[in-house]
Amino acid sequence: MDVEVPSVASEATVFENKPISEFYSEVQAVYLEDTKPWVLGYSGGKDSTATLQVVWTAVSMLPPEKRHKHVFVISSDTYVETPVIVNHIDSNLDAINRAAKEQGLPFSADKVVPKLTDTFWVCLLGKGYPAPTTRFRWCTERMKISPADVFILDRVAESGEVVMVLGARKGESASRDQVLKNREIKGSLLRKHSSLLNAYVYAPIEDFTTNDVWQYILSADSPWGGDNSELVGMYKSAAGGECPLVVDKSTPSCGNSRFGCWVCPVVDKDHSMESMVDNGEDWMEPLLEIQRELASHKDPEIKKKIREIKRRDGRVWRAKSKEDRKRGSRNWSKEEGEYIPGPYKIAYRKDLLQKILIAQKSIRENGPDSKACLIREDELKAIRDIWRTESQEWEDSIPKIYNDIFGDREILWENEDVTSLRMNDGQLLKSICDGHDVPMHLVVKLVSLERNMQGMTKRAGIFNKIDKIFAEDWKEEREIQEILEMEAAEQSEN
Structure with missing residues (x-):
């Protein structure tokens, strides 16, 4: 409207x-x-x-x-x-x-x-x-x-x-x-x-x-x-109002505001962007599709497919007790002990990045600004660093995803760190860990910790960090999934 x-x-x-x-x-x-x-x-x-x-x-x-x-x-x-x-x-x-x-x-x-x-x-x-x-x-x-x-x-x-x-x-x-x-x-x-x-x-x-x-x-x-x-x-040209400068948590949410973030998934439908598309701004359709996809992630079935079982700290999280909720736990919306899914799986993140870059190319070709940017170069490089260090992303896939869409002249990617584990290293490490029944990611985290602490004159706290790594949930995802399914079946019977 x-x-x-x-x-x-x-x-x-x-x-x-x-x-x-x-x-x-x-x-x-x-x-x-x-x-x-x-x-x-x-x-x-x-x-x-x-x-x-x-x-x-x-x-x-x-x-x-x-x-x-x-x-x-x-x-x-x-x-x-x-x-x-x-x-x-x-x-x-x-x-x-x-x-x-x-x-x-x-x-x-x-x-x-x-x-x-x-x-x-x-x-x-x-x-x-x-x-x-x-x-x-x-x-x-x-x-x-x-x-x-x-x-x-x-x-x-x-x-x-x-x-x-x-x-x-x-x-x-x-x-x-x-x-x-x-x-x-x-x-x-x-x-x-x-x-x-x-x-x-x-x-x-x-x-x-x-x-x-x-x-x-x-x-x-x-x-x-x-x-x-x-x-x-x-x-x-669009429904909704403006998104005010937010200076504290009492400022109203932008929601489906005309002057807000195009990607906002808090609302199921971005009526503002829909109105703009209906009023002739067809070039915005790829943005609307991404917004709808992110909004769909509230669906519990979709969550299971695209999010990890473990959290970023390597643990399987459960909802807090009633006492904890009263003290401000943000898990108050779930039943006590209920499983809380972790971050997006790396495979899904790759897929979503590809969609964003394809949308960026589309709006540059069909929209009013040939230099429009949905995701900046420094963000891509920061994401690449996180994937390489946290997710053991052997392929170093971000340059390939980007270059397949925009060509190899758009961004000058830095060469891989010579000490980084690469695809062949990952395959060799996996075969060794499988032979000794040791979780590969455990070894990778320990190696990464040593690399990060290398060259430091003071290595204070390294033993505490090693203890935290060993304290993570190192069961295989398949084992954890079986436990969760068993618990769900028992709850439904009761």
């Missing part, structure tokens, strides 16, 4: 009782009352655009000598944003920096991004993390909250305190309204930040309705030269 974008307010509007000039005056008063720099969250959607526009206009109306503190505009790029949105945000960030310099205003725009070890594909393909769910949304903390927190804390370190300026609005949800109310500071328009000391929150458009936001955006030109009509068109 299309999102209705009204050209005029069709319901009561705050502007009937409080002209926009009063909002500007309020922003100016808050800006002038202290020396705390501002960090404004910009997602490229309607709410953050209206917020930035209000703040920009209000500050620009002040005499130059009163523009005494900086406004840092930050946008979160998780590296799995919809390509169209990435282009929209990038062009606006460039325009913000250019216009601020030309107009002599204290604004600057930056992106915040996750650490390489925390990106979606390094975690999911490299480490085998299962696709996020409502109960295990590992992506939000790593990809959104932490990068924003690092930026904010850097500003706190420089200035002592900082104000987060957000496009939060009342009436979006009862729980969100309660959060806003609980953090109020008596006699101030600022609120306490939920988790960061010396950080405050200011929401200048909190009283705006959705119609107010659109009325304001459509009635005032973008002061940094952005194209608000383009923004309207983007909303009309």
